[in-house]
Amino acid sequence: MQRLLGAGPRHWEAVGAARRSGRAGLRLRLLAEAGRRKAALLWQPVNGGGAPPTGSDAPEGGSGGKGGCALGWRRGKHVAAAAQAGLDAPGLLPMVETFCARAMRVAEADLVQQLRSARPAKEKRQWVQGILETIQRCSHVLEVSIPVKRDSGHWEVIEGWRAQHSQHLLPCKGGVRFSESISIDDVKALAALMTYKCAVVDVPFGGAMAGVKIDPKKYSEGELEKITRQFTVEMAKKGFIGPGTDVAAPDINTGEKEMSWIADTYSRTLGYKDINAHACVTGKPISQGGIHGRVSATGRGLLHGIENYINNTLYMNLVGLSPGFPGKTFALQGFGNTGLHTMRYLHRHGACCVCVGEVDGAIYNSSGIHPKELQDYKMEHGTIVGFPKAEPYEGSVLEVPCDILIPAAIEKQLTKENAHRVQAKVRSAKNALPCRRARINGSCPRYRGAEFGPPYINDPV
Numbered sequence: 001m002q003r004l005l006g007a008g009p010r011h012w013e014a015v016g017a018a019r020r021s022g023r024a025g026l027r028l029r030l031l032a033e034a035g036r037r038k039a040a041l042l043w044q045p046v047n048g049g050g051a052p053p054t055g056s057d058a059p060e061g062g063s064g065g066k067g068g069c070a071l072g073w074r075r076g077k078h079v080a081a082a083a084q085a086g087l088d089a090p091g092l093l094p095m096v097e098t099f100c101a102r103a104m105r106v107a108e109a110d111l112v113q114q115l116r117s118a119r120p121a122k123e124k125r126q127w128v129q130g131i132l133e134t135i136q137r138c139s140h141v142l143e144v145s146i147p148v149k150r151d152s153g154h155w156e157v158i159e160g161w162r163a164q165h166s167q168h169l170l171p172c173k174g175g176v177r178f179s180e181s182i183s184i185d186d187v188k189a190l191a192a193l194m195t196y197k198c199a200v201v202d203v204p205f206g207g208a209m210a211g212v213k214i215d216p217k218k219y220s221e222g223e224l225e226k227i228t229r230q231f232t233v234e235m236a237k238k239g240f241i242g243p244g245t246d247v248a249a250p251d252i253n254t255g256e257k258e259m260s261w262i263a264d265t266y267s268r269t270l271g272y273k274d275i276n277a278h279a280c281v282t283g284k285p286i287s288q289g290g291i292h293g294r295v296s297a298t299g300r301g302l303l304h305g306i307e308n309y310i311n312n313t314l315y316m317n318l319v320g321l322s323p324g325f326p327g328k329t330f331a332l333q334g335f336g337n338t339g340l341h342t343m344r345y346l347h348r349h350g351a352c353c354v355c356v357g358e359v360d361g362a363i364y365n366s367s368g369i370h371p372k373e374l375q376d377y378k379m380e381h382g383t384i385v386g387f388p389k390a391e392p393y394e395g396s397v398l399e400v401p402c403d404i405l406i407p408a409a410i411e412k413q414l415t416k417e418n419a420h421r422v423q424a425k426v427r428s429a430k431n432a433l434p435c436r437r438a439r440i441n442g443s444c445p446r447y448r449g450a451e452f453g454p455p456y457i458n459d460p461v
């Protein structure tokens with residue numbers, strides 16, 4: 001993390017020497033650099049932070065900094081299109097593409113300069129541009145239709161997707177989400193974010209993501225098993241799952257159980273000769289080769305992400321807080337796997353959770369909510385609503401007065417409508433792309449605290 005920020009928020013680090021030679025090495029370096037630049041853009045402390053040295057806010061096709069940017073990156077195109085279509089906001093994919101294009105516009109001139117090659121300048125620029133274009137696109141997407149016989153006897157065809165955004169390093173890595181609202185574009189966007197997250201923290205994976213368009217609450221366990229197993233077979237047939245190629249993981253509405261169905265299906269079919277077949281997923285149960293700590297790893301990642309700021313006097317001064325967790329209050333959106341474990345870790349470090357919000361309601365207690373008690377209550381009642389040691393909370397959990405805000409549910413929760421109402425000084429998100437800088441009406445929401453800890457920094461992979 002320090003490496004991303006360099007000596008402080010005003011320092012913009014240049015990329016180190018390529019670790020590999022040739023095209024692959026350059027592509028890797030560009031990916032990492034583009035990711036870092038993107039991280040830097042997202043990480044600007046809103047109050048008092050430095051601006052990137054290259055004109056990130058220049059109009060489309062304008063100067064991208066030293067030497068200018070020859071590419072007319074598509075910044076602005078998607079928001080304009082959304083506004084024209086009367087939509088409040090662009091979808092997740094256009095937003096990811098816009099951020100990515102912006103980072104690339106900033107990085108391009110430097111990357112050309114750093115390219116160690118005897119080729120003429122024009123050729124070097126074309127080379128960099130070609131690679132940046134490639135990085136922006138999703139390499140492969142599999143779309144499947146899964147016919148399933150429901151318990152009632154009727155047949156239903158379920159849609160599913162697996163996207164491999166980048167295969168520059170293998171295996172691809174990314175979660176499997178069950179959600180009624182997931183779409184092919186969301187899957188592509190989340191796969192792209194996985195690539196950037198991996199590049200930023202320098203882990204050798206390409207990005208991937210899978211989505212199955214169902215609300216799992218409407219299906220029996222037997223039906224879910226059928227769907228998961230069939231989806232796995234379809235992915236296996238097309239090279240979208242396997243230990244060395246593409247490794248799945250839990251995401252929203254999936255966990256150890258689904259991972260064990262996937263691992264079992266893969267090892268009985270395409271992977272039957274492979275002793276490492278179960279390595280086609282992470283997040284499986286220990287009894288099937290999973291590792292201790294994986295279930296809580298996402299929450300632990302968030303803790304360490306926040307730690308980098310909360311324990312740093314310089315950053316805390318910027319937002320008018322004292323360093324350290326003890327005495328800090330936090331609010332949590334989403335009490336699933338990520339939310340629960342983040343709450344446990346922060347509680348253990350002395351912070352106090354005052355508010356938890358879920359789809360069906362929110363609860364508040366200014367003296368603190370105990371994670372174990374809330375976990376036990378949710379396990380028994382299937383909801384946090386009615387938890388006896390807190391009051392029902394009618395407002396938005398995102399706007400609760402507290403020091404740290406943790407959106408740990410779904411994407412796009414902070415918008416231009418609510419960003420200015422966020423009262424937390426430190427926001428550390430686990431949901432991919434939690435904040436969109438909606439510019440539909442030419443306004444950029446500035447939220448009043450420090451926008452610390454983009455999701456990719458906090459992710460375990």
Ligand SMILES: NC(=O)C1=CN([C@@H]2O[C@H](COP(=O)(O)OP(=O)(O)OC[C@H]3O[C@@H](n4cnc5c(N)ncnc54)[C@H](OP(=O)(O)O)[C@@H]3O)[C@@H](O)[C@H]2O)C=CC1
Nearest residue numbers: 250251252253298334335336337338358359408409431432
């Ligand atoms: N699990 C993992 O290892 C990883 C997770 N993540 C990310 O973390 C985030 C959370 O995932 P995870 O904890 O695994 O998912 P879970 O399915 O375990 O939990 C999600 C929780 O968020 C709640 N929720 C959903 N939508 C909303 C909403 N609009 N407002 C408030 N609460 C909501 C859900 O409530 P309900 O049950 O009522 O729907 C559920 O309790 C996701 O963005 C995911 O991509 C990232 C990397 C790894």
Ligand SMILES: O=C(O)CCC(=O)C(=O)O
Nearest residue numbers: 173174175249251459461
């Ligand atoms: O661990 C993984 O591979 C998936 C993590 C994930 O789903 C995410 O970072 O969004």
